[in-house]
Amino acid sequence: MWNELWSNFDDRVSRLTEPNADWVNVDAVDSTIIWQILGRTCYVPTPIPKLQLHLPELYSGAPWGEAGNDPWIAFVTLNPSIDSKEEFPTLEQFKDARNLGQIDPWISFFNNRFCSPANNIPIQHGRHDQRIVWWKKNSRHGLTPRNQPTWQKIEDALRECVEGTCWADPPIFLGRIAAITDAVPWKFAKWGHLPKPVKKELLEAGDCYLRSTLLAHPPKAIVACGSDFKSLPRGHVLYGAGAVTLGTRSVPCFKVSAPTARPTKKNPNEPFVVEMRAIKEELRRALCS
Numbered sequence: 001m002w003n004e005l006w007s008n009f010d011d012r013v014s015r016l017t018e019p020n021a022d023w024v025n026v027d028a029v030d031s032t033i034i035w036q037i038l039g040r041t042c043y044v045p046t047p048i049p050k051l052q053l054h055l056p057e058l059y060s061g062a063p064w065g066e067a068g069n070d071p072w073i074a075f076v077t078l079n080p081s082i083d084s085k086e087e088f089p090t091l092e093q094f095k096d097a098r099n100l101g102q103i104d105p106w107i108s109f110f111n112n113r114f115c116s117p118a119n120n121i122p123i124q125h126g127r128h129d130q131r132i133v134w135w136k137k138n139s140r141h142g143l144t145p146r147n148q149p150t151w152q153k154i155e156d157a158l159r160e161c162v163e164g165t166c167w168a169d170p171p172i173f174l175g176r177i178a179a180i181t182d183a184v185p186w187k188f189a190k191w192g193h194l195p196k197p198v199k200k201e202l203l204e205a206g207d208c209y210l211r212s213t214l215l216a217h218p219p220k221a222i223v224a225c226g227s228d229f230k231s232l233p234r235g236h237v238l239y240g241a242g243a244v245t246l247g248t249r250s251v252p253c254f255k256v257s258a259p260t261a262r263p264t265k266k267n268p269n270e271p272f273v274v275e276m277r278a279i280k281e282e283l284r285r286a287l288c289s
Contacts, residue, residue: 001212002107005185006055006094009033013091017050028201032186036082043188046084051092054082055106056185058209060151061175062111064217071287072177074219075154076210076238077258078191078226079184079202087124087135087143114151114175130172151180153259154225157276161283177287179219183210183229183238191226204233211237218246221286222253223279225272229255252286254279 012033015021023034032043036054039047048054057080063072089106097103105122112119118126124135124143132152133145151174158173167177174180184191184206191199214222214237224238232239244253256279257271267274 001058001209001216002110003098003103005058005209006103007098009053009056009186010091010095013050013053027205028198029186029205031198032188032202035188039084042190042193044082044084045189048084051090051095053091054086054187055089055091055094056080056187057110057182058185058213059179059181060110060113061179062217063175063177063179068217071220071289072179072217073158073283073287074181074214074222075174075178076181076183076222076224076229077150078182078228079206080182080187081189082187083134083136085137087137089123093122112175113180114172116172127172132174150225150259153272154178154180157259157273161276161280162287165284165287167287181210181213182206183224185209191228199228200233203228203236207233207236214244214246214251218249218251220251220289221283222251223276223283224253224255226258227261252282254282 012030016023016026016030016033016037026034033053035041035044036048037050039045064070089109094103094106097106109122109125113125114132115126116130118124118128118135127133128145131145132148132155134148135143136146138144155174158178159168159171162168162173162177170176184202186202186206194202222238222244229238238244238253241255242253243250245251256275259272261271263270
């Protein structure tokens with residue numbers, strides 16, 4: 001599925017960068033690529049050269065293990081954000097690897113995204129002092145670790161969820177008992193700024209990739225993070241409430257606020273934290289089932 005996703009991305013980039021390419025009659029996925037190329041939008045502030053465009057991503061972390069059936073929880077977020085200076089797989093690296101028949105190291109980047117200690121093969125990724133980070137290119141200091149609030153809040157919620165159980169040690173949770181899976185694999189910032197029709201189109205376009213990820217290694221539970229998961233297009237793999245059918249399995253599915261959702265005057269506590277505590281026992285039971 002990675003090769004299919006990246007090859008489709010490559011085909012779209014080639015079409016969109018042809019002389020006199022039509023940038024008007026494009027779909028929402030094309031638009032995310034144009035944002036990377038153009039920059040100067042809230043979605044991608046800095047232009048990125050064609051061959052340095054960031055590849056789309058299916059998931060981060062592969063807690064299902066080598067046999068592919070270890071118990072895990074899927075935290076489904078809406079889409080991966082972007083920073084033009086992030087150390088991240090590019091279109092050029094994929095094209096070179098595909099020509100050599102060697103894309104597996106780039107898939108391993110995502111499988112081991114949360115490894116500890118950090119690893120620089122094929123490029124830098126992993127934790128810094130067991131802390132979840134992404135790596136930023138810095139002309140003075142090489143690569144510097146930067147906090148990732150969504151990942152960290154999910155990791156903190158997992159720590160509280162499995163406290164006192166056999167899953168509590170070692171205290172590394174994303175990549176070991178949970179993964180970040182993306183409903184929309186194409187990278188850009190400011191999901192909340194998108195018009196509703198564009199959100200709907202992207203969720204529909206990303207559904208086949210999310211569905212394939214979940215079917216390949218069915219999780220014990222799914223936690224969909226973000227208010228837009230409560231109004232999904234009919235037919236989406238996470239449409240409805242309560243449970244998701246993956247092959248012959250019924251997997252419990254919980255829809256919660258985005259990890260970075262802010263408290264309000266009416267609800268002064270962090271919504272994600274409160275909602276995760278409310279489903280803690282169900283997630284524990286699911287891991288042990």
